[in-house]
Amino acid sequence: MTQHTPYHSFSIQSAAAGRRPTAMDLVESVLRSRREGRLPAGARLPPVRAIERQLGVSKNTVQSAYDELVARGVCVAREREGVFVAHDAAEREAIVSRSAAAPRVVATPALSGPAPSDAIKLSSVFIDPALLPRERLADCARSVLRTPGLDAFYDPQGYAPLRAQIAERLSARAMAVDPSQVIITTGSQQALDIVVRALATRRVAVEDPVYSHARFLFENLGATLSPLRLDPFEGIDLDGWRAVIERDAPSLLYSITRFQNPTGYSYQPHELDALLALSERTAMGLLEDDWGSDMLSDGDYRPTLRALGGDNVLYANSFTKKLLPSLRVGYLVAPRALVPTLVAMKRLSTLGNPWLTEAVLSEFLDRGYYDTHLRAVQAALDARYARCLEALSARMPEGCRWTLPGGGPTLWLEVPRSVDVQRLSAQMAARGVNIESAAAHFAGARHLNGFRVSYAFVGEADLDRALTILGNELREAMR
Amino acid sequence: MTQHTPYHSFSIQSAAAGRRPTAMDLVESVLRSRREGRLPAGARLPPVRAIERQLGVSKNTVQSAYDELVARGVCVAREREGVFVAHDAAEREAIVSRSAAAPRVVATPALSGPAPSDAIKLSSVFIDPALLPRERLADCARSVLRTPGLDAFYDPQGYAPLRAQIAERLSARAMAVDPSQVIITTGSQQALDIVVRALATRRVAVEDPVYSHARFLFENLGATLSPLRLDPFEGIDLDGWRAVIERDAPSLLYSITRFQNPTGYSYQPHELDALLALSERTAMGLLEDDWGSDMLSDGDYRPTLRALGGDNVLYANSFTKKLLPSLRVGYLVAPRALVPTLVAMKRLSTLGNPWLTEAVLSEFLDRGYYDTHLRAVQAALDARYARCLEALSARMPEGCRWTLPGGGPTLWLEVPRSVDVQRLSAQMAARGVNIESAAAHFAGARHLNGFRVSYAFVGEADLDRALTILGNELREAMR
Numbered sequence: 001m002t003q004h005t006p007y008h009s010f011s012i013q014s015a016a017a018g019r020r021p022t023a024m025d026l027v028e029s030v031l032r033s034r035r036e037g038r039l040p041a042g043a044r045l046p047p048v049r050a051i052e053r054q055l056g057v058s059k060n061t062v063q064s065a066y067d068e069l070v071a072r073g074v075c076v077a078r079e080r081e082g083v084f085v086a087h088d089a090a091e092r093e094a095i096v097s098r099s100a101a102a103p104r105v106v107a108t109p110a111l112s113g114p115a116p117s118d119a120i121k122l123s124s125v126f127i128d129p130a131l132l133p134r135e136r137l138a139d140c141a142r143s144v145l146r147t148p149g150l151d152a153f154y155d156p157q158g159y160a161p162l163r164a165q166i167a168e169r170l171s172a173r174a175m176a177v178d179p180s181q182v183i184i185t186t187g188s189q190q191a192l193d194i195v196v197r198a199l200a201t202r203r204v205a206v207e208d209p210v211y212s213h214a215r216f217l218f219e220n221l222g223a224t225l226s227p228l229r230l231d232p233f234e235g236i237d238l239d240g241w242r243a244v245i246e247r248d249a250p251s252l253l254y255s256i257t258r259f260q261n262p263t264g265y266s267y268q269p270h271e272l273d274a275l276l277a278l279s280e281r282t283a284m285g286l287l288e289d290d291w292g293s294d295m296l297s298d299g300d301y302r303p304t305l306r307a308l309g310g311d312n313v314l315y316a317n318s319f320t321k322k323l324l325p326s327l328r329v330g331y332l333v334a335p336r337a338l339v340p341t342l343v344a345m346k347r348l349s350t351l352g353n354p355w356l357t358e359a360v361l362s363e364f365l366d367r368g369y370y371d372t373h374l375r376a377v378q379a380a381l382d383a384r385y386a387r388c389l390e391a392l393s394a395r396m397p398e399g400c401r402w403t404l405p406g407g408g409p410t411l412w413l414e415v416p417r418s419v420d421v422q423r424l425s426a427q428m429a430a431r432g433v434n435i436e437s438a439a440a441h442f443a444g445a446r447h448l449n450g451f452r453v454s455y456a457f458v459g460e461a462d463l464d465r466a467l468t469i470l471g472n473e474l475r476e477a478m479r
Numbered sequence: 480m481t482q483h484t485p486y487h488s489f490s491i492q493s494a495a496a497g498r499r500p501t502a503m504d505l506v507e508s509v510l511r512s513r514r515e516g517r518l519p520a521g522a523r524l525p526p527v528r529a530i531e532r533q534l535g536v537s538k539n540t541v542q543s544a545y546d547e548l549v550a551r552g553v554c555v556a557r558e559r560e561g562v563f564v565a566h567d568a569a570e571r572e573a574i575v576s577r578s579a580a581a582p583r584v585v586a587t588p589a590l591s592g593p594a595p596s597d598a599i600k601l602s603s604v605f606i607d608p609a610l611l612p613r614e615r616l617a618d619c620a621r622s623v624l625r626t627p628g629l630d631a632f633y634d635p636q637g638y639a640p641l642r643a644q645i646a647e648r649l650s651a652r653a654m655a656v657d658p659s660q661v662i663i664t665t666g667s668q669q670a671l672d673i674v675v676r677a678l679a680t681r682r683v684a685v686e687d688p689v690y691s692h693a694r695f696l697f698e699n700l701g702a703t704l705s706p707l708r709l710d711p712f713e714g715i716d717l718d719g720w721r722a723v724i725e726r727d728a729p730s731l732l733y734s735i736t737r738f739q740n741p742t743g744y745s746y747q748p749h750e751l752d753a754l755l756a757l758s759e760r761t762a763m764g765l766l767e768d769d770w771g772s773d774m775l776s777d778g779d780y781r782p783t784l785r786a787l788g789g790d791n792v793l794y795a796n797s798f799t800k801k802l803l804p805s806l807r808v809g810y811l812v813a814p815r816a817l818v819p820t821l822v823a824m825k826r827l828s829t830l831g832n833p834w835l836t837e838a839v840l841s842e843f844l845d846r847g848y849y850d851t852h853l854r855a856v857q858a859a860l861d862a863r864y865a866r867c868l869e870a871l872s873a874r875m876p877e878g879c880r881w882t883l884p885g886g887g888p889t890l891w892l893e894v895p896r897s898v899d900v901q902r903l904s905a906q907m908a909a910r911g912v913n914i915e916s917a918a919a920h921f922a923g924a925r926h927l928n929g930f931r932v933s934y935a936f937v938g939e940a941d942l943d944r945a946l947t948i949l950g951n952e953l954r955e956a957m958r
Contacts, residue, residue: 042748043747043748046883053864053865054868098756098788100789102790103677103678105677134629137629154804154807193829213826268521269522276577285581302523309577310577314582324631326630326631326632327834327835348699349665349668349672353833354835356833386532406526
């Protein structure tokens, strides 16, 4: 006979082997288990129907056994809950007064919070929602829901047609990428997360100032950071970077090669080349974050680390900023040998991402909407960039300077050392303009004194108003 | 005059202060920057229009300066790319031969891979897709796309109406939860991720065997694990658990209180109570994973750690398994004081999750579809459970035993010690049946010799076929 060990923790035996247990067998079994300490106070007995199914005894037999146990005070029946081994009064008291301990947690990282919704967000890295194709995305979603229906499962690496489309787009930009090398992520943030999780040694070189979410992420994953000073007016001090990298031997360099966050700096080809040489020589991996090039009207013709350095360069990009933040679709392109480990890291983090949004994006790309959209965004940003430069020339007091990225979403405005940017930020907030003081971006000494000016998010009228206010506040601060 | 520092790394000066620079000024500026080492080979000069905008000189002036530089061999013009400081031949050669180093990564964790798609997946933790309301979800998606349109942004904590609905549902199950305590996550996996990231000390007590994705996740986050032996036939050895917890002082206990993965064990009320007492006494936090109770037809009436222990218990649950895996929506309920840190951890990991899927789920809940769906799933699982018990009784050889969870998705089948489960798994695979050997689930010594039998995923005919094959293979193995 098959040996059943019953519902969680009590064992039923017939008095006679091979025969179905009687009600008394059940009662005896409970009493025995109780004596042996295997049915403590509070333990729930199996539901009547479970025993019924298991042993083939009738519902009535089980019910009368339970009634008997309740009558003897061994058990209590709780309506709609079942039958439980009885507690004594002291035990019941203890349950009522329980209050678990909360775990101790780390300090909350100083991530930038949302600005008041009516403020002009002069430092936003987002694109003006008015420029985003929400209706066309909704069209694609309707189409996806009509034709193949919702898939029940997800591919942990990401929706295969979308991976193929991404590989094709990158190949057209001189990056030879196979769909099997593409891992879809929740924005590019998850791409950074899974790469650093996967590192055998978590030592990461970062630009300084660095994208603060990346910095806090790497720190949270226990990485040791090597800050590499970046001055957007001077370009990269390659000798300085080489010295730090040779000293610290980081396992990875994380760099945003276009519109570096927060400085807006774009790497020069000779700088990319020097980093590739350093990677080769020091066995330091490269993680290139290329969020910005799609926003530049000549971005297709600018080389990337991935284009110059080939397969071994890890390359992250995202549709979120340029298409729709709430879509949360980014991707990572990885060396073939690293893909299984990186997909495993993604599975540890989120298992996979929603099928629906990936399918909607795939439809959007398939219809050619994304290229149309990018051209429109680029034209709008070119125009806004020109207006921003005009307004800066007209409104900023002497002693201020700004980078000239040639278009795209954002530039860096540097103000004189005498200006306290933190204080300026508070004063601007009082006037309804939000600027980011950038303090959290510095992993090393704070060698710049400025902030992002984003013409991508702010419309032309607001931009002019915000820069007028900024000019006045700066003049005040510099007095 | 405002000081412009130009495109990345070269500085333009007029011969006469206050006058617009001439073409010769531009040429001289480039030559000077080149001499001073600030314009290395490969550096790109600013686009013509950027200088035009910046200095107000005409396009023609800039163009003739650039033509002059190209003519002198100082620069090269590349069609559609721009004007670059010239490389010599040796430098060009070097660029072409660059190949970056790939970073060294950790060993890939032994996560279970996908079973062949035509295999009967006897150990799956998913629900049969035939039971999932895909058409109703598509209806809700169409409605969401019609009425409010796509939101451009996402709430990092999760879509507010969905958080309110979750809080209300939990409150109806004796868990007093405020919407501000709910954090939407990408499945419950992300809930585990953000909790362990947030721990001040990453020492985690886990059931043994433990849900293997949780184990690998915690290890990847650098946590020290304390395995707590769990025998689904014997219940929890509370004295043993107490001893380990007092010795190791973990900062958190992670437990799956219903249908523990992989054993299918459900905690008894007195066991929950004992863990709450331990938490109070040792300041160990509790993270309860309650994925299973919604699948049990009497699950509403079973207490949880969160219901008994109140606010300080961290509580994770998910809609993915029960509703649609590809939706990837789970949630975490946290003590109020911990919410800001936990939301920050989510932002570090993924910034936020797609708005669309959260809005679709909210609509689905709002229409009452989820309750209807759960009742249908519970009825189907009850029936499958009964069939599974029948088939086990009929097919399993003597010496096998299985748990009786009373319904839900899965039970644990224990086979005699003489059977090599790894080998059995290979033999079953050859016969078209996938079972999980569970080796990866053991953080400590492997004290069980069995695997999950999931009646939730496998239809009745397949289940009977699979168990017939299993019975035969087991008899073979036990010979």
